[in-house]
Amino acid sequence: MRQISKYALINIISIIDDAAWNLWGTKERSTLALLGILIGAAAVVSMVSIGSMAERETVRQFEQMGINSFFFQTNVVPLGVGPPVATKKIKLDIDVLLRLRRDVPEISSIGGFRAGFVPVGGSVREPQIGLAAITPEFQDIARLHVINGRHILPIDSNNLIVVLGSKAAERLEQAGHSDKVGSTLRLGSYLFTIVGVFNDPPPGNFFPFDLGGSVYIPLHTGDRVLGERPLDGAIGLFYPNLNLSEAAASASAAITRDDGGVPIQVQSARDLISIFHRQRDGQTKMFTAVAAIALLVGGIGIMNVMLMSVLERRREIGIRAAVGATPADIQVGFIIEAGLLAVTGGGLGIIVGALISATVAAHSGWAFYIPFNAVALSSALSAGVGLLFGSYPAVKASRLSPIEALRAD
Amino acid sequence: MIELESIKKSYRDLEVLRSLCLKIGEGEFCAIQGPSGSGKSTLLNLIGLLDRPTMGALRIDGQDVAELSAADLARVRNLTHGFVFQSFNLLPRLEAWENVALPLLYRRIVKRERRARAMAMLERVGLGDRLHHRPAELSGGQCQRVAIARALVGTPKLILADEPTGSLDSQTAREIMDLLEALNNKIGITIVIVTHDESVASRCRRRITINDGVIMGEH
Numbered sequence: 001m002r003q004i005s006k007y008a009l010i011n012i013i014s015i016i017d018d019a020a021w022n023l024w025g026t027k028e029r030s031t032l033a034l035l036g037i038l039i040g041a042a043a044v045v046s047m048v049s050i051g052s053m054a055e056r057e058t059v060r061q062f063e064q065m066g067i068n069s070f071f072f073q074t075n076v077v078p079l080g081v082g083p084p085v086a087t088k089k090i091k092l093d094i095d096v097l098l099r100l101r102r103d104v105p106e107i108s109s110i111g112g113f114r115a116g117f118v119p120v121g122g123s124v125r126e127p128q129i130g131l132a133a134i135t136p137e138f139q140d141i142a143r144l145h146v147i148n149g150r151h152i153l154p155i156d157s158n159n160l161i162v163v164l165g166s167k168a169a170e171r172l173e174q175a176g177h178s179d180k181v182g183s184t185l186r187l188g189s190y191l192f193t194i195v196g197v198f199n200d201p202p203p204g205n206f207f208p209f210d211l212g213g214s215v216y217i218p219l220h221t222g223d224r225v226l227g228e229r230p231l232d233g234a235i236g237l238f239y240p241n242l243n244l245s246e247a248a249a250s251a252s253a254a255i256t257r258d259d260g261g262v263p264i265q266v267q268s269a270r271d272l273i274s275i276f277h278r279q280r281d282g283q284t285k286m287f288t289a290v291a292a293i294a295l296l297v298g299g300i301g302i303m304n305v306m307l308m309s310v311l312e313r314r315r316e317i318g319i320r321a322a323v324g325a326t327p328a329d330i331q332v333g334f335i336i337e338a339g340l341l342a343v344t345g346g347g348l349g350i351i352v353g354a355l356i357s358a359t360v361a362a363h364s365g366w367a368f369y370i371p372f373n374a375v376a377l378s379s380a381l382s383a384g385v386g387l388l389f390g391s392y393p394a395v396k397a398s399r400l401s402p403i404e405a406l407r408a409d
Numbered sequence: 410m411i412e413l414e415s416i417k418k419s420y421r422d423l424e425v426l427r428s429l430c431l432k433i434g435e436g437e438f439c440a441i442q443g444p445s446g447s448g449k450s451t452l453l454n455l456i457g458l459l460d461r462p463t464m465g466a467l468r469i470d471g472q473d474v475a476e477l478s479a480a481d482l483a484r485v486r487n488l489t490h491g492f493v494f495q496s497f498n499l500l501p502r503l504e505a506w507e508n509v510a511l512p513l514l515y516r517r518i519v520k521r522e523r524r525a526r527a528m529a530m531l532e533r534v535g536l537g538d539r540l541h542h543r544p545a546e547l548s549g550g551q552c553q554r555v556a557i558a559r560a561l562v563g564t565p566k567l568i569l570a571d572e573p574t575g576s577l578d579s580q581t582a583r584e585i586m587d588l589l590e591a592l593n594n595k596i597g598i599t600i601v602i603v604t605h606d607e608s609v610a611s612r613c614r615r616r617i618t619i620n621d622g623v624i625m626g627e628h
Contacts, residue, residue, distance in 0.1 A: 014514055014520060015514075021502070025502040319499075319500060319511075321459075321483060322486060323487065323515065323559065324483050324484065324487020324515040324516070325483060326479070326483040326484065326515070329515055402459045402460075403454050
């Protein structure tokens, strides 16, 4: 048994060696046959890789925002079919937040906001700027940190102080206003003191307003500037390592309990990520199918080249048969040639695909990443295509009668 | 060694061999002569197991080849036959030693040994200094020596030569015949040569003349 397998191994090595030299002998044609498979494999690798990189980038952005964060807004019509159910708007105010904080043990912190626009400098002709009235907790949860001055404190409750978003500070300065801590800024009809400037906010968030481009004032000060009205939304953090959909459900229940059962949608970052995953999955499958078709076309190229090769090498086949090559030897020889073409093309294709996605990654500022399954998939597909399309020419070669083959010129 | 019994071979409607009977014993040095189209090459192809008879029995070492599959025939060719063709039939891409080693590839022999045996055989046919030349870089006589080395490398019992000197000048042809004669004398290999060259046939101990698909005579 060991003898047999040893001979089989020697045979395979010799035949691969022989096949490789045959291909090397027809470099130009081999290169052409490679090209189709190369393009197909490169397409598979780059498609899958670029898809994964985009996905990872989005997930990274969500994660920066905090994987345990959640968000809800008033006036949210629940998802689903049928006529809208919500007729009565939920009155989301600071009391609801306090109640949530008290009654939902999964919540570690929660902050609310109202957002709007105000004219800068007091005149209605002045350009408007985004303004958010927030509770102090909002700042930490949204990962806004001051780079100058201080942030909004609980004792600021009703004070005329403002903290500038990073982009808002730039814009104010360009418009000729002072953005320095300590100077004053007129927003609507009130004169505010600038107490701090925030850093650039992390990319990707739930908010219906531009975090960097807004200025921030204490929630109750906002009653004066924006008028008294309920909160526009709330953002919070669950304790880590919880079942987030359960936590979101109990938060929803707590909000809607006293408000006629109008459901509200609490979205966690992880929900968004999983929705995104599902979308990407579909896209990746579609792109991969397209790329696989490219590989298939490459396979047809290999078949063409191998058929040409069989036709041209009839005399060689005859010589090999005369000196003792069995039909199986001839068949295996040609299949291995096709396989080598496919595998080499596939290997080069993986490298080219990796280069393409590295270029895309460099241009978009993504982290370069080649998933293992992209490499595995395109290797398997290339080898499969080689075997599939190599077998017909190989069988054709092995069925040649030695004497006819020898007579060919 | 070789027995042909009422062998017929036809291609479509054309009957090339007609009820041909022939026995060739071990160690014979035998010429098959005849005008072109007489069927002598067809006969050689049948003996060489490159083709099958339409009717009749062909036995090699007592084995009826009709019972053998295409793969079995290839194995018999590999182990007992050596071929020398008029047009040499070397693979142009391969170096001399690689051409010689080709039959050993199909015997599952490792490359190191294939190479050693091929090189030794090339030394024996006087081409020890041409191991790495390709056929295009060799003269006709040298190519035919490479082909003979390839025929001999598997230590066959039988060498079949189809017009082995047909592409060579008379001096080189004589050298090739010397080589074949020496092989027959020293090792006792059975040699069957198809030729229409009288000077080649005259050196064979047995001469079979065939015409129109039947044996006309022998001496």
